[in-house]
Amino acid sequence: MLGSFDAVLLARIQFAFTISFHFLFPAFTIGLASYLAVLNGLWLWTQKRRYLELFRYWVKIFALAFAMGVVSGIVMSYQFGTNWSVFSDKAGPVIGGPMAYEVLSAFFLEAGFLGIMLFGRDKVGPGLHMAACLAVAFGTFFSAFWIISVNSWMHTPAGFEIDAATGQFLPLDFWQVVFNPSFPYRLMHTVTAAYLTTAFIVGGVAAWHLLKRRRSGYAATPATRTMFSMAMWMAVIVAPVQIFLGDLHGINTLEHQPAKVMAMEGHYESHPDGAPLYLFGIPNDETQRLDYALGIPKLSSLILKHDLNAPLAGLDTIPDADQPPVGIVFWAFRIMVALGFAMLGIGVWSLWARWRGRLYDAPWLHRAALAMAPSGLIAVLAGWVTTEVGRQPFTVYGLLRTANSAAPLDAPAVGATLVAFIVIYFTVFGAGTYYILRLMGHAPGAGEPRLKDASEGPVRAAGKTAAHGDKPERSGAAKAGG
Amino acid sequence: MSLVEGFSFDLTVIWAFVIAFAVLVYVILDGFDLGLGMLFALERKRGDRDVMMNSVAPVWDGNETWLVLGGGGLMAAFPLAYALILPALYMPIILMLLALIFRGVAFEFRWRAGGGVSRGAWDAAFIGGSALASLCQGIALGALLQGIEIDKAARSYAGGWWDWLTPFSLTVGVAVMVGYMLLGATWLVMKTSGELQERMRTRAWPLGVVTVVFIGVISLWTPFLQEGYYARWFGGWHIGLAAGVGLAVLAIAALMFRSLTIHRHEYWPFALALALFTLCFVGLGVSMFPYVVPTEITIWEAAAPKLSQQFLLVGAVFLIPIILGYTAYAYWVFRGKVDPDSGYH
Numbered sequence: 001m002l003g004s005f006d007a008v009l010l011a012r013i014q015f016a017f018t019i020s021f022h023f024l025f026p027a028f029t030i031g032l033a034s035y036l037a038v039l040n041g042l043w044l045w046t047q048k049r050r051y052l053e054l055f056r057y058w059v060k061i062f063a064l065a066f067a068m069g070v071v072s073g074i075v076m077s078y079q080f081g082t083n084w085s086v087f088s089d090k091a092g093p094v095i096g097g098p099m100a101y102e103v104l105s106a107f108f109l110e111a112g113f114l115g116i117m118l119f120g121r122d123k124v125g126p127g128l129h130m131a132a133c134l135a136v137a138f139g140t141f142f143s144a145f146w147i148i149s150v151n152s153w154m155h156t157p158a159g160f161e162i163d164a165a166t167g168q169f170l171p172l173d174f175w176q177v178v179f180n181p182s183f184p185y186r187l188m189h190t191v192t193a194a195y196l197t198t199a200f201i202v203g204g205v206a207a208w209h210l211l212k213r214r215r216s217g218y219a220a221t222p223a224t225r226t227m228f229s230m231a232m233w234m235a236v237i238v239a240p241v242q243i244f245l246g247d248l249h250g251i252n253t254l255e256h257q258p259a260k261v262m263a264m265e266g267h268y269e270s271h272p273d274g275a276p277l278y279l280f281g282i283p284n285d286e287t288q289r290l291d292y293a294l295g296i297p298k299l300s301s302l303i304l305k306h307d308l309n310a311p312l313a314g315l316d317t318i319p320d321a322d323q324p325p326v327g328i329v330f331w332a333f334r335i336m337v338a339l340g341f342a343m344l345g346i347g348v349w350s351l352w353a354r355w356r357g358r359l360y361d362a363p364w365l366h367r368a369a370l371a372m373a374p375s376g377l378i379a380v381l382a383g384w385v386t387t388e389v390g391r392q393p394f395t396v397y398g399l400l401r402t403a404n405s406a407a408p409l410d411a412p413a414v415g416a417t418l419v420a421f422i423v424i425y426f427t428v429f430g431a432g433t434y435y436i437l438r439l440m441g442h443a444p445g446a447g448e449p450r451l452k453d454a455s456e457g458p459v460r461a462a463g464k465t466a467a468h469g470d471k472p473e474r475s476g477a478a479k480a481g482g
Numbered sequence: 483m484s485l486v487e488g489f490s491f492d493l494t495v496i497w498a499f500v501i502a503f504a505v506l507v508y509v510i511l512d513g514f515d516l517g518l519g520m521l522f523a524l525e526r527k528r529g530d531r532d533v534m535m536n537s538v539a540p541v542w543d544g545n546e547t548w549l550v551l552g553g554g555g556l557m558a559a560f561p562l563a564y565a566l567i568l569p570a571l572y573m574p575i576i577l578m579l580l581a582l583i584f585r586g587v588a589f590e591f592r593w594r595a596g597g598g599v600s601r602g603a604w605d606a607a608f609i610g611g612s613a614l615a616s617l618c619q620g621i622a623l624g625a626l627l628q629g630i631e632i633d634k635a636a637r638s639y640a641g642g643w644w645d646w647l648t649p650f651s652l653t654v655g656v657a658v659m660v661g662y663m664l665l666g667a668t669w670l671v672m673k674t675s676g677e678l679q680e681r682m683r684t685r686a687w688p689l690g691v692v693t694v695v696f697i698g699v700i701s702l703w704t705p706f707l708q709e710g711y712y713a714r715w716f717g718g719w720h721i722g723l724a725a726g727v728g729l730a731v732l733a734i735a736a737l738m739f740r741s742l743t744i745h746r747h748e749y750w751p752f753a754l755a756l757a758l759f760t761l762c763f764v765g766l767g768v769s770m771f772p773y774v775v776p777t778e779i780t781i782w783e784a785a786a787p788k789l790s791q792q793f794l795l796v797g798a799v800f801l802i803p804i805i806l807g808y809t810a811y812a813y814w815v816f817r818g819k820v821d822p823d824s825g826y827h
Binding site: 063064072073074075077078082085089101103104105108109112113114115116119120123172409410417420431432435438439 | 539540541543544546547549550551553554555556557558559561562564565566567568569572573575576579580582583584586587589590591594595637638639640642643786787789790793794797798801802805808809811812815816
């Protein structure tokens with residue numbers, strides 16, 4: 001009853017599910033690792049207590065998120081073989097190397113120094129501990145570098161030839177493979193997205209505690225204020241950069257994968273003298289039309305070609321068999337862009353509040369920041385859906401079809417494991433998310449217990465158990481100079 | 483008199499050794515780590531469990547990274563083997579991955595669970611995940627050794643999705659569980675003190691006996707799975723090699739038992755258990771070489787083109803020693819007995 005098509009579809013759903021779930025963790029931890037390194041550096045440099053408090057607060061959350069990223073990532077390294085064995089055999093000679101470099105240069109670095117970062121401050125001293133924090137932060141970046149390179153190669157393959165006998169992609173020039181045409185754009189866009197994701201989570205948590213303190217009539221802790229301020233600076237600086245990078249990435253995509261951009265824009269028809277920017281519409285693949293379209297004339301040509309009257313081809317120039325599904329790409333793209341502009345809006349709003357001297361006393365800004373806490377995660381997923389679904393029906397763009405990439409598995413086998421993945425991921429990572437939210441529910445401040453609660457060290461809860469409230473925070477603030 | 487006809491030492495052979503090395507390091511590092519997870523079931527006291535978990539908390543993540551390197555390296559250097567083996571071992575691999583999720587998150591979640599039922603649930607996840615991952619790894623090894631059905635022309639796995647399940651693969655699965663528990667028990671002899679250490683000492687030697695029995699059974703069973711193995715071990719002068727390996731296993735086992743019970747060493751039992759695993763691994767290599775899919779596909783048939791091998795080898799030669807260096811440093815930082823009061827609170 002279930003033919004081979006169903007096995008492929010199930011394998012696609014499985015990969016989409018496991019990779020999406022997995023990516024939520026690195027999207028958060030790439031930025032968080034850098035944030036922790038900055039916090040630790042600021043603590044060592046300024047000796048202001050609040051930075052140490054914030055480090056201790058976020059490192060616990062980092063440990064949880066990182067562990068979930070690791071275990072869901074191990075799954076990914078085997079999914080290529082279990083579910084996409086034909087793709088692995090064919091593309092392995094080209095992308096296997098960069099993927100192994102990710103393990104060698106990133107995973108080991110992160111894993112090797114994570115233990116020292118989490119538990120080693122007293123064992124190795126502040127200098128080496130700082131080095132461990134930096135090693136973890138750089139590890140997350142190297143990881144992004146290699147895996148984004150591999151992913152970009154699947155979109156814009158370069159530096160290879162195809163073996164006539166086996167159908168394998170054989171490398172000719174690894175420089176071209178690694179630095180393929182879409183790689184620099186995708187890497188910058190993805191890493192920046194990770195920073196924004198972290199900034200909005202941190203900002204959202206800070207906003208929650210600002211609101212909570214305000215309601216109970218207390219002043220917020222210095223740590224909470226610092227956290228909110230840092231997150232909002234990130235928003236105001238990084239969000240516009242990200243919009244600019246996204247535009248560059250889009251222009252690069254237009255050059256190499258025009259069909260994807262047509263789907264993103266909802267351009268079924270070619271527009272010989274200036275294409276409209278559709279803000280809304282219901283893509284209809286049957287009639288090859290955008291129903292209920294609402295658009296701004298010529299704006300799409302202006303954005304993509306920087307010329308109001310530049311012609312833009314539509315999906316009518318692409319054979320049906322080579323078209324991506326328009327609806328998903330069209331909507332995922334709009335969700336991502338809308339969230340990007342909303343992030344910019346929060347950034348600008350915070351700047352205004354800061355200028356007015358009301359950054360910590362702006363409940364509506366705090367409510368908005370709280371609502372936007374998960375916006376980075378959603379935007380990142382929407383962005384990946386846009387680019388990956390937009391690459392369909394190919395795994396290696398234009399050269400290897402998804403339908404010809406899957407492992408020779410029976411549909412029931414893939415279906416059974418898919419159900420197992422869904423049930424287990426929601427249970428296990430649901431529990432992990434609950435623990436993270438519970439940690440976030442406590443405000444950072446003095447008495448922030450460390451991961452390793454050793455008996456020595458400058459701050460310890462033991463012996464002053466009654467003083468967990470406001471008192472030590474005020475002394476911390478006084479010491480920090482207000 | 484070479485073991486393998488037409489052998490030539492080239493990049494492909496180097497890569498076979500690099501991958502084999504990664505798998506060996508994985509087996510001995512995550513081996514004690516998974517074994518410790520299974521021994522959790524026998525230690526009911528919370529304090530003891532905390533100490534056990536803290537003995538690996540700073541390093542478990544690095545240990546599992548070698549598994550990723552084994553998989554990633556196989557895809558890079560022997561893509562055809564990766565594409566044939568993983569679909570053939572689909573079920574044990576996926577189950578292993580799911581099991582590793584449970585035990586991996588337990589390291590963090592257990593300290594965040596309030597206590598009572600939820601802590602018990604994560605302890606159970608740690609035990610069950612460790613046991614299932616170990617069993618699946620052994621099954622995968624057994625299933626690979628017994629051979630997988632392939633369509634060489636189509637470069638594709640041609641068997642069904644239950645082919646891996648045989649008495650042999652299950653035997654290897656159980657053997658790996660017991661062997662990992664031996665590694666875990668000797669690790670804890672090294673890392674703990676007092677009553678917990680004493681219990682691990684008394685657990686280690688029966689585990690050692692059962693491990694050696696399993697080694698014997700599997701060593702005698704393997705040559706009868708495929709003709710190639712038989713010739714490799716029992717053909718002509720090779721029988722002398724087989725006898726030598728057998729004697730070496732017995733000698734190491736004897737030293738380990740003396741070290742555990744008579745000399746009451748702390749570090750040597752673990753070192754000798756590692757030696758036992760290494761020896762088994764070398765024996766396994768002797769059986770399989772030069773096949774990567776026994777006895778269908780040789781390493782040369784599955785190898786990636788030379789340029790791919792060179793590209794990665796530059797990094798491997800440079801980075802693997804560095805990785806070993808800082809991994810050793812991390813172990814050094816957390817050396818000695820586990821402080822019962824340190825770790826998460």
